[in-house]
Amino acid sequence: MTSTKELVCENLVKKYKDVIAVNDVTLTIDQGKIYGLIGRNGAGKTTLLSLLTAQTAASSGTVTYGGETVWENQEVLDNLCFSREISAQMQGGFGAYKVKEYLRIASIYYPNWDAEYASKLIETFGLDVKKKIAKLSKGMLSMITIVLALASKANITMLDEPVAGLDVVARELFYELLLDEYTNTGRTFIISTHIIEEAAKVFEEVIMIDNGKILLKENTDVLVGNCHYISGKEEDVADITSGLKVLHTEKMGRSMSACVQLNEGEKITEIVAGRDVDVTPVPLQKIFVYLSGNVKEETHE
Numbered sequence: 001m002t003s004t005k006e007l008v009c010e011n012l013v014k015k016y017k018d019v020i021a022v023n024d025v026t027l028t029i030d031q032g033k034i035y036g037l038i039g040r041n042g043a044g045k046t047t048l049l050s051l052l053t054a055q056t057a058a059s060s061g062t063v064t065y066g067g068e069t070v071w072e073n074q075e076v077l078d079n080l081c082f083s084r085e086i087s088a089q090m091q092g093g094f095g096a097y098k099v100k101e102y103l104r105i106a107s108i109y110y111p112n113w114d115a116e117y118a119s120k121l122i123e124t125f126g127l128d129v130k131k132k133i134a135k136l137s138k139g140m141l142s143m144i145t146i147v148l149a150l151a152s153k154a155n156i157t158m159l160d161e162p163v164a165g166l167d168v169v170a171r172e173l174f175y176e177l178l179l180d181e182y183t184n185t186g187r188t189f190i191i192s193t194h195i196i197e198e199a200a201k202v203f204e205e206v207i208m209i210d211n212g213k214i215l216l217k218e219n220t221d222v223l224v225g226n227c228h229y230i231s232g233k234e235e236d237v238a239d240i241t242s243g244l245k246v247l248h249t250e251k252m253g254r255s256m257s258a259c260v261q262l263n264e265g266e267k268i269t270e271i272v273a274g275r276d277v278d279v280t281p282v283p284l285q286k287i288f289v290y291l292s293g294n295v296k297e298e299t300h301e
Helices: 045-052 091-096 099-109 115-125 138-152 168-185 220-225 234-240 284-291
Strands: 007-016 019-029 034-038 060-065 080-083 156-160 188-193 205-210 213-219 227-233 245-252 255-261 278-281 298-300
Touching: 007 045, 019 045, 019 213, 034 045, 034 168, 045 080, 045 156, 045 188, 080 138, 099 115, 099 138, 115 138, 115 168, 138 156, 138 168, 168 188, 205 220, 205 284, 213 220, 213 284, 220 227, 220 284, 227 234, 234 255, 245 284, 255 284
Parallel strands: 034 188, 034 205, 080 156, 156 188, 245 298
Antiparallel strands: 007 019, 007 060, 205 213, 227 255, 227 278, 245 255
16 A cells, blocks of 8 residues: 655745746645646646656755655655656667666666566557667657656656657557556556646646646646636626636627636526526636636637
8 A cells, every 4th residue: 555645845946047947836745646737838847846756956945755855865755756758868878778778777766666567568568678768759758658657656656748759549548557557556646748638537636837836736627617618699798707707708799708717606507597608618728728828818800
C-alpha cells in the first residue's frame, strides 16, 4: 500500500533573471488521486513539477512531503517521480544510451522499481530496447517516459506531456494503463498536458496554471458540471446572465451565447426555467481558455 502523506508547496516562486516562471504558488497534492495539470506552452507546468520533485531549486517558498522538506532529502525523494519529456539530444549524453541502459539507470535511482512491470510495458508498447535514445521517434521517446513513470512505483508520480507524439491508439493505451495502475495501487499521478479534452476523462481533479499562477484547483466533474453555455436572443441571454459569473460571450447578429460558471447551490434548470434559450455543456478545454483570459468577447455580424 502507498503512503497517505501529502505533497505541499507554499508560496513557491521560481525566477529566471527577469522572468517569473512560477509565481507564489501554494498547492496541496493529496494521495490517491489523478490530477491534470493543464496550461499553455510556457505556462510554468514543467517548472512547477521540477520544483515539486527538487530537480530545480526554488527562488523562494517551500516544498514538503509528509511534513519533511523535499530539497536534498533522499528519503523523501524516494517517494517521488518526475518523468519529464525527453528528446533525442538529451543533456548529459543520454542520447548515446540504449533504451535498456537508460531504464537500467532509472531502476537504480527509484528504490521501488518494478522490473517485471517495466518489461511488460516495453512489450506492450513494442519498444526496441537495443535502440539508442538518439535514434528514437518522438512517439517512442514518450513511451519511455511512460514506462519509467509507471515502473518507478513512486507514491506520487508526475508525467510531463506523456502523450506528445503518440497516435490516437497509443494515447488510449496510455490512459488505460494509467487507470489500471491507479486502481491497483492507489498511487497519485499528476499529468501535465496541453492536450486537454481527451485526457479530461481520467482527471479526478484539475489544476489550471497560466503565466506561472494557479487559476484553480477543483474536482473536474464539479467544475465542468457548473459551467454551461446559454444561447438565445441577445436580450434574453443578457437578462438571464446579469447576476451570474460570465466567463465569455459571443454575439452573432441578434443572438448571443454566454458561458457561465455557477456557484454552489445554483441550478441551471431553475435559472433558465420558462425562458426560450438553449443550454449546452462546456468542454474543459474551453473553460481553461476562458478562465485564462485568452479569449475576449466575440461579435459576428
